[in-house]
Amino acid sequence: MTLDLDPAILWLLIPGFLVTVVAAYLLGARNGGRRVLRRLHRFSNNHAPAGMEEVPADRYRAALVINPTKANAKNIAATAKAICRFEGWAPPLIFETTLEDAGEGAANEALEAGVDVVIAAGGDGTIRAVASALTGTATPMGIIPMGTGNLLARNLDLVLDKPEWAIR
DSSP states (O other): OOOOOOHHHHHHHHHHHHHHHHHHHHHHHHHHHHHHHHHHHHHHSSSOOTTOOOOOTTSOOEEEEEOTTSTTHHHHHHHHHHHHHHHTOOOOEEEEOOSSOSSHHHHHHHHHTTOSEEEEEESHHHHHHHHHHHTTSSOOEEEEEOSSSOHHHHHTTOOSSOHHHHHO
């Protein structure tokens, strides 16, 4: 059995099919990302999931110095908790910046706590303040660009729209 279609109809069916495939792919990728975030959020809860023991105290520990006025600040903190748990690190210490302290005081507190890495999450001001506090120490610094300009992050060719990559 052969199907005889008018060429004009084929010119309508093929683009329609392609649009449907692309739309399905985009919707699937978007929903798949939500599934991943939901799974990560499960790991950020205070209780260990079934089959996972509590993290020993001698594990690595990060500190997150975050500007709470930036969009997604709460999601970034939850993602940091989830990734640390997933990677076997101790729960991160989370410090919020204030109008009086752009992050230098928080970074100094993190150093006093003996963290292994300090992650600055905010704009160029937060990143500069944390870097200033870490100057002369052996503690590495991570950057999660959340500002308007993100000049340093752009100059370093950091990925701007995937904060979970910066945390890892």
